[in-house]
Amino acid sequence: xxxxxxxxxxxxxxxxxxxxxxxxxxxxxxxxxxxxxxxxxxxxxxxxxxxxxxxxxxxxxxxxxxxxxxxxxxxxxxxxxxxxxxxxxxxxxxxxxxxxxxxxxxxxxxxxxxxxxxxxxxxxxxxxxxxxxxxxxxxxxxxxxxxxxxxxxxxxxxxxxxxxxxxxxxxxxxxxxxxxxxxxxxxxxxxxxxxxxxxxxxxxxxxxxxxxxxxxxxxxxxxxxxxxxxxxxxxxxxxxxxxxxxxxxxxxxxxxxxxxxxxxxxxxxxxxxxxxxxxxxxxxxxxxxxxxxxxxxxxxxxxxxxxxxxxxxxxxxxxxxxxxxxxxxxxxxxxxxxxxxxxxxxxx
Ligand code: NAP
Ligand code: ZN
Numbered sequence: 245x246x247x248x249x250x251x252x253x254x255x256x257x258x259x260x261x262x263x264x265x266x267x268x269x270x271x272x273x274x275x276x277x278x279x280x281x282x283x284x285x286x287x288x289x290x291x292x293x294x295x296x297x298x299x300x301x302x303x304x305x306x307x308x309x310x311x312x313x314x315x316x317x318x319x320x321x322x323x324x325x326x327x328x329x330x331x332x333x334x335x336x337x338x339x340x341x342x343x344x345x346x347x348x349x350x351x352x353x354x355x356x357x358x359x360x361x362x363x364x365x366x367x368x369x370x371x372x373x374x375x376x377x378x379x380x381x382x383x384x385x386x387x388x389x390x391x392x393x394x395x396x397x398x399x400x401x402x403x404x405x406x407x408x409x410x411x412x413x414x415x416x417x418x419x420x421x422x423x424x425x426x427x428x429x430x431x432x433x434x435x436x437x438x439x440x441x442x443x444x445x446x447x448x449x450x451x452x453x454x455x456x457x458x459x460x461x462x463x464x465x466x467x468x469x470x471x472x473x474x475x476x477x478x479x480x481x482x483x484x485x486x487x488x489x490x491x492x493x494x495x496x497x498x499x500x501x502x503x504x505x506x507x508x509x510x511x512x513x514x515x516x517x518x519x520x521x522x523x524x525x526x527x528x529x530x531x532x533x534x535x536x537x538x539x540x541x542x543x544x545x546x547x548x549x550x551x552x553x554x555x556x557x558x559x560x561x562x563x564x565x566x567x568x569x570x571x572x573x574x575x576x577x578x579x580x581x582x583x584x585x586x587x588x589x590x591x592x
Contacts, residue, residue: 245275248592249375250564251301255293258568259374261592262301266379267366274322274385275314276330281373282307282398283583284429285490288571290360295514299360305373306332306358307401309394319382327394329386329547330378331401332537334358334370338383346541374564376587386544389551399429399557399582400550402537407434407486408546409538410509411441414484418442421481423501426488427454430511432581433557434486435461440553469497480528488512495532499524510534557582564590
C-alpha cells in the first residue's frame with residue numbers, strides 16, 4: 245500500500261512531504277488509517293539526530309490514534325473500523341523474560357521502535373505516525389476506550405505511558421508526595437496522572453508563567469526551580485521526583501528535595517548528565533533512577549485508567565504542514581502542552 249508522510253532527509257533539513265510503500269500486510273498485522281498523531285520531544289531529538297543514531301529519511305511519530313482499515317488472516321482482536329492506538333513499540337522478540345513479563349521495552353533483543361528501527365523480517369526502516377497509514381503487528385496495537393476523545397488521546401501513547409509507568413513502579417497513591425520537573429508534554433501528563441492516583445503534586449518549572457496552568461491541571465503546589473529560598477523550604481518533602489527535562493542539566497538542586505529513601509527518576513535527557521554532588525544522596529539514602537516508556541499491557545491499563553478518570557492531555561491541534569513551526573516552538577518549550585497533528589485536516 246502506498247502512503248504519504250512527512251520526513252526529514254537530514255539533520256539540517258525541515259520535514260517535507262514524502263511518499264513511500266507500507267510493508268505488505270502479514271497474517272498478524274493490522275493496517276491503520278492514522279487520524280491523529282502526537283508530537284513528542286523525542287521526535288525532534290530524532291529528526292535532528294541529537295542521539296547520534298538517526299538514519300534518514302526519517303518519518304517520526306509514536307503517538308498514534310487511528311482506524312483499522314484491514315487485518316491479516318490471523319488477527320482476531322481487531323476488525324475494520326475499530327479505533328486503535330500505537331505507541332513507541334511495534335515489535336519485540338516475544339520470547340525473552342521481559343517480553344513474557346509484559347515489559348517489551350526491555351526485550352533482550354531490543355524492541356522494534358515505531359520509527360527508524362529495522363523491521364524484524366525485512367530490515368526495512370519502520371516509519372512512524374507523521375503519515376496517513378501504518379501497518380503494525382497485532383500484539384502492539386492498543387484499543388482506545390470508547391469514552392476517550394480520539395482527537396486528544398494520541399499523546400497518552402508516549403507522554404501518558406512514560407509518566408504512568410514510573411508512578412506505578414514507585415507505588416504512588418494517596419498520601420504520596422510527587423514532584424514533576426519540567427512542565428511540557430510529559431510533565432503535564434505526570435501532573436494529571438499523579439493527581440488522579442491521589443498524590444500531593446508539586447510542579448518545578450523554570451517559568452512562573454506556567455504556575456496558573458499547573459494549578460488548573462490539579463497540582464497542589466508550584467516551585468520556581470531557580471528560587472533558592474523556596475527550594476530550601478521544600479527540602480526532604482518528596483517520595484518521588486519525575487524529571488522530564490530534555491537536555492543535560494544539574495540534578496544537584498533537586499536531590500535534597502527527596503525524603504530519605506526517595507527516588508528521582510529521569511525520563512527526559514538520554515545521554516550524559518551534568519556532574520552532580522552525591523552528598524545529598526549519601527546523607528538521605530536517596531536514589532537516582534530512570535524509566536523507559538512502559539509495556540504493552542501497562543499501556544492498555546493506562547488508557548483504561550485515563551478513560552475511567554477522564555484524563556486527557558491539553559492539546560494544540562495542528563496540520564501536518566505546520567510541523568516545522570511546531571518543532572521550533574517545542575524547542576522553546578512554548579507548547580500548551582502537546583501538539584497533535586490532525587491528519588484529516590492536513591492536505592499533504
Ligand atoms: P517538552 O514538551 O519539550 O517538555 C520538556 C519540558 O522541560 C519543557 O516544557 C520545560 O519545562 C523543560 N525544559 C525544556 N528545556 C529545558 C532546559 N534547557 N532546561 C531546563 N528545563 C527545560 O518535552 P517532552 O515531550 O515532555 O519530552 C521530555 C523529554 O523526555 C525528551 O527528552 C524526550 O525525548 C524524553 N522522553 C523520554 C521517554 C522515556 O521513555 N524515557 C519517553 C518520551 C520522551 P518548564 O518550562 O516548565 O521548565
Ligand atoms: Zn515520545
